[in-house]
Amino acid sequence: MAARLVVRVQTEGFDAAEEAARLTQGCTNIGALVSFTGLCRDEGGALAALEIEHYPGMAEAEIHRAALVAASRWPLEAVLAVHRYGLILPGEGIVLVITASQHRTEAFAAASFLMDYLKTEAPFWKKRHLAGKGAGDWVEAKPQDHAAARKWRG
């Protein structure tokens, strides 16, 4: 059974509801829909924006590969991953992952897997722009993200 698969890397914002509706349109075998949105926090007012750099071509390819792994590992009806790059303001969405399956366990696991994967394997880098100070530091990778990604490996 082939899952519907949508992967996009874009500067524009996304509408989670619209993406979910389009992804699952005409599909009557979906019992569970998990939607994950990663948002830009304002860090108590300190953050003016995040600037996200990516490796064009490889970013799409890596996310697509992860989506395929998810679809082969769990019986999914549909899976979507949209990741933004460029300047992102506090409150805006950065990444959207949607998984749809017959049962909830698979949808939760696949969405969680995709996010852990995106965090550690998809070539994106975040730079902070601080309020009133312009471009600041690059966000550092978190060791716990790698631990999270490792747990999915056989």
Place this chain on the structure above:
Amino acid sequence: MAARLVVRVQTEGFDAAEEAARLTQGCTNIGALVSFTGLCRDEGGALAALEIEHYPGMAEAEIHRAALVAASRWPLEAVLAVHRYGLILPGEGIVLVITASQHRTEAFAAASFLMDYLKTEAPFWKKRHLAGKGAGDWVEAKPQDHAAARKWRG
């Protein structure tokens, strides 16, 4: 830190996007938003509708209790659980759980916990209405749902 908490039991359908927007309005400290929608499958055309019976009063109280447990167990900014009762058609949403937190791990865990909890502890019962046959059998509880709920116990 008190999480925003919304619990409703209703016959009307719900709009996941609208609920998420209202739940998180004005909240700038949310980095992760997980939305779970449980949908009525058509079972290959065999199912005309699900009829959901509930225990008024206890249903709300049990879900509320679960939401409080989730909010005390994980650092959530907001949590919502809406469960419908009455007649539900294939493709329609039955239950909506939304969790918002600073980081994704907590949002995923809390949403998954709430769903496992709802499945086994919230007093709702599903009856199948079969296409062309009227009211059919009651849906049977799945042993794996109880196993899933048990894994959250200390």
Place this chain on the structure above:
Amino acid sequence: MKALYFAWVRERIGKAEEEIVPPENIKTVAELMAWLSGQGENYAAAFASIKTMRAALDRTHVKHDASIQNAREIAFFPPMTGG
């Protein structure tokens, strides 16, 4: 005390709720179920598989050995299938 029945328990008994007055020697949920199942064929059918029956006292899940004293409302129902 008020008794509530849900799902197939309700269907088998033929009513959603009723006032019941169990004898004084009925102290636990299990004893109440045994007593109720003697109240007619419909009750016997509803309580035929005691093991799978769930009960709530004043809207809180309880085990079969729970005391029914001081409870104003008891509910009987099959394992839940919400979510």
Place this chain on the structure above:
Amino acid sequence: MKALYFAWVRERIGKAEEEIVPPENIKTVAELMAWLSGQGENYAAAFASIKTMRAALDRTHVKHDASIQNAREIAFFPPMTGG
């Protein structure tokens, strides 16, 4: 071969991409990094903490002992922070 630099690797080197022609005795990613870090202060700064450096050959993640032979594109970048 084409070399791409991202995030602070790009900033330290001062360019996003360039054509590089490493000597023939440079066989692995690690050797290429050592060679690059000798190409100027900016390269030395970029490759100062070799351990944290990530590399991709033709858009596939590779370890430092990977062979660069037959690769048309190599990219260097810090650990990723997407998602």
